[in-house]
Amino acid sequence: MAFNVSIAVAYVVLFGVLLIFTLLSAASANWSLTKHFLSFLSLSSPPYAGEEMAAKDPTDHFLSARNSAGPFAIGMSFFASGMGAWVRTTVCCLSLDSCRLVGCEEHGWHHADTSDVLLCSS
Amino acid sequence: MGATPALSWIAVLGYSIGSALPAILIGVLVGPKVRAMTGRYKVKAFSTTDFGRQRYGRIMQVTIACVSGFYMFIFNVAELTAISSIFQTVTNVYSTAFRLIVAISMGVCTMFYTAIAGLPASIVTDKCQGLIMAVLVVLLTLTVTLRKDNRVSSAEFDKASNWTGQGAMAAATLVLAIASAELFNQGTWQRVWAAKDVKAMRQGFAIGSFMVFCLMMFFGIMGLLAYANDPVSYDNGEKFSFLSFFDLLEPLHPSFHVLTLILVTALAASSIDSLQNGMACIFSRDLIKIGWYPKTVARTLVVLLNIPAVYLAGEGKSVLELFLVADLVCATAVFPVFCGLQTKDHGMFKAPTEVGAFLGVLSGIATVLVNGVINEAEGNVFQYFWLRNGGICALCGHKTLISFIVTPLVSLVVTYVASFFDVLVRGEHARSPIFTTAFDKDDVVADDDNEVGVVELTDGDDEMKKPNGLVQAISLPKNKTDHEAEAYA
Numbered sequence: 001m002a003f004n005v006s007i008a009v010a011y012v013v014l015f016g017v018l019l020i021f022t023l024l025s026a027a028s029a030n031w032s033l034t035k036h037f038l039s040f041l042s043l044s045s046p047p048y049a050g051e052e053m054a055a056k057d058p059t060d061h062f063l064s065a066r067n068s069a070g071p072f073a074i075g076m077s078f079f080a081s082g083m084g085a086w087v088r089t090t091v092c093c094l095s096l097d098s099c100r101l102v103g104c105e106e107h108g109w110h111h112a113d114t115s116d117v118l119l120c121s122s
Numbered sequence: 123m124g125a126t127p128a129l130s131w132i133a134v135l136g137y138s139i140g141s142a143l144p145a146i147l148i149g150v151l152v153g154p155k156v157r158a159m160t161g162r163y164k165v166k167a168f169s170t171t172d173f174g175r176q177r178y179g180r181i182m183q184v185t186i187a188c189v190s191g192f193y194m195f196i197f198n199v200a201e202l203t204a205i206s207s208i209f210q211t212v213t214n215v216y217s218t219a220f221r222l223i224v225a226i227s228m229g230v231c232t233m234f235y236t237a238i239a240g241l242p243a244s245i246v247t248d249k250c251q252g253l254i255m256a257v258l259v260v261l262l263t264l265t266v267t268l269r270k271d272n273r274v275s276s277a278e279f280d281k282a283s284n285w286t287g288q289g290a291m292a293a294a295t296l297v298l299a300i301a302s303a304e305l306f307n308q309g310t311w312q313r314v315w316a317a318k319d320v321k322a323m324r325q326g327f328a329i330g331s332f333m334v335f336c337l338m339m340f341f342g343i344m345g346l347l348a349y350a351n352d353p354v355s356y357d358n359g360e361k362f363s364f365l366s367f368f369d370l371l372e373p374l375h376p377s378f379h380v381l382t383l384i385l386v387t388a389l390a391a392s393s394i395d396s397l398q399n400g401m402a403c404i405f406s407r408d409l410i411k412i413g414w415y416p417k418t419v420a421r422t423l424v425v426l427l428n429i430p431a432v433y434l435a436g437e438g439k440s441v442l443e444l445f446l447v448a449d450l451v452c453a454t455a456v457f458p459v460f461c462g463l464q465t466k467d468h469g470m471f472k473a474p475t476e477v478g479a480f481l482g483v484l485s486g487i488a489t490v491l492v493n494g495v496i497n498e499a500e501g502n503v504f505q506y507f508w509l510r511n512g513g514i515c516a517l518c519g520h521k522t523l524i525s526f527i528v529t530p531l532v533s534l535v536v537t538y539v540a541s542f543f544d545v546l547v548r549g550e551h552a553r554s555p556i557f558t559t560a561f562d563k564d565d566v567v568a569d570d571d572n573e574v575g576v577v578e579l580t581d582g583d584d585e586m587k588k589p590n591g592l593v594q595a596i597s598l599p600k601n602k603t604d605h606e607a608e609a610y611a
Contacts, residue, residue, distance in 0.1 A: 004376040017387040018231040025235035025243035062240035065316040074326020076252035079333040081396030
C-alpha cells in the first residue's frame with residue numbers, strides 16, 4: 001500500500017488539529033471574552049447556560065458542565081466522543097484471526113493495536 | 123467486517139446498531155431515571171459510581187469504579203495506539219520514535235486542554251470535531267465512490283455482499299458486548315448530567331445515535347466495496363480486510379490522504395478527551411465532599427492514568443484482547459448495577475440489595491471462569507476472559523456469543539436470588555449499605571431553592587428506610603418544581 005503523505009505534513013496535521021482544539025478549549029474557558037466568537041460559530045447559543053453555571057459553581061461546572069448543554073451539543077458530543085480512530089479499521093474487519101490464518105506472524109508482522117492494524121516490523 | 127465476506131452485511135449492521143444502541147439505552151431509557159435519582163442530593167452526582175454509592179453503598183461504588191476505570195483505560199490505550207498506527211500507515215514510517223511522538227502528542231495535548239476547561243471544553247470541542255467529521259465523511263464518501271478505480275459492478279459486489287450465520291452471531295455478540303461496555307463509559311454518562319434537561323438529553327442522544335449508526339455503516343460499506351473491488355487479493359492474504367478503507371483511499375490524490383488524517387486525528391482527539399474527563403469524574407463527588415481540591419486532584423488523576431496509556435500505545439502492544447476482556451468484565455456487572463433502578467419490591471423480585479448486586483457481579487465473573495473450563499481454554503482459569511476459542515474473528519463464533527449471553531444472565535439471576543435471601547435473612551438491614559463512611563451521614567437532600575433539607579419518605583414507602591442517617595431517596599417525593607422527576611416518571 002503506497003501513501004504519499006510526508007512525515008512533515010503528518011506532523012503539521014497532527015499539531016495543527018490539536019492546536020485548533022486547544023484554542024477552542026481555551027476560548028471556552030473564558031466566556032466573557034469569547035461568547036460572541038462562539039456564537040458566531042454557532043457553538044454556543046444564548047443565554048449562555050454554561051456561563052451562568054460557571055459563575056454559580058465553577059468547580060461543579062468544570063467537572064460536569066451540569067445542565068448546560070442543549071440537544072445539538074449532546075448529540076454531537078456523543079457522536080464525536082464515541083467514534084474514535086478505531087472506527088477506521090474495526091468496522092472494515094475484526095480480523096485478528098483471519099490474519100493469523102495467513103501466517104502473518106511468520107512474515108514478521110506483529111499485531112499492533114485493538115483496531116487490528118498490522119504493521120510490518122522493520 | 124465489511125471486507126470479510128463470511129461476516130459481511132449482518133455483522134456490519136450489528137456493529138452499527140451495537141454502537142448506536144448505548145445512546146438509546148443511556149440517553150432515552152436509563153439516563154433520565156439515574157439523573158433524577160441522583161439529583162436530589164446536596165452534592166450532585168458526576169458519574170454512575172455516585173449512583174452506585176447512593177443506591178447501594180461503597181462496595182458497589184468501588185466495583186463500578188473499577189469496571190469503568192478499566193474499560194476507559196483500555197479504550198484510551200486503544201485510541202492512542204490506533205491513531206499512532208494510522209499515522210505510521212499513511213506516512214510509511216514505522217519507527218517506534220514516530221509512534222511515540224504521535225501518542226505522546228495526542229495524550230499531552232488532550233490532557234492539557236481538558237485541564238484548562240474540563241468537561242465544558244470537551245463538549246465544545248466535540249461539537250467542532252463532530253462537524254468536521256460529518257463534513258469529511260460526506261466528502262470522502264463522494265470522492266471514494268465516484269473514483270473509477272473504486273467502482274464495482276453488481277456482480278462483483280455480490281461477492282462481498284452476503285448474509286451469513288457467522289455474521290449474525292458476530293452481530294449479536296457485538297450488540298451485547300458494546301452495550302454492556304458503553305454503559306460503563308463515564309465519558310458518555312457525563313453527558314447525561316450535562317444536558318440542560320431530560321428532553322434535551324433524550325433528543326441529543328437520539329441525534330447522536332443516528333449519526334453513529336450512519337458513520338459505522340459508512341465504514342462497513344467501504345469495507346464491502348474494497349473487497350468487491352479486489353476479492354482475490356483479500357482472499358489470498360495480499361490485502362488485509364482491516365486496512366480496506368485505506369485500500370480505497372490509496373488511488374486518491376494525496377490531498378485526500380491529508381483530509382483523512384485530519385478526520386482521524388479529530389476522531390481520536392474527541393474520544394480521548396472525553397475518556398480523560400470520564401476517568402477524572404469517577405471520584406469527583408467524594409473529592410468535593412471531602413474538600414480535596416477536586417479540580418487539582420482530577421487533573422492529577424488524568425495525568426497519572428495517561429502515562430501508562432501513552433507508554434502502552436507507544437509500545438504498540440496488542441490491546442485487542444484486553445479490549446475484549448473489558449467488554450466481558452463489563453458484561454458481568456451490567457445487570458447487577460442497573461437493576462438498582464428497581465426501587466420497589468415486586469413479589470419475590472426484591473429491589474436489589476448491595477449484597478445481592480455484589481454477589482451478582484462475582485457470579486458473572488465465575489460464569490466466565492466456568493465457561494472457560496467447559497470450552498477447555500488454554501492456560502489458567504482466568505484465560506477465558508481473553509475469549510480465545512477459535513472464532514474467525516475476535517468477537518465471532520457461537521462460543522463467544524454464548525459467553526456474552528450467559529454471563530450477564532447469570533449475574534442477573536444471582537442478583538435477584540441473593541437479594542431475596544439477603545432480605546429474608548437480614549430484614550430491613552439488607553437495604554442499608556454494608557458500611558458507610560463518616561461523611562456519608564450528613565448526605566442530605568437539597569430542595570430546589572438549594573436549601574438543605576431532609577427528605578422524609580412518605581407513609582407507605584416501606585421499601586427503603588433511612589438507615590444510619592443515610593437518606594435513600596429512592597421514592598422521589600412530589601415537588602412542584604421537580605420537573606425532571608415528573609418527566610421521567
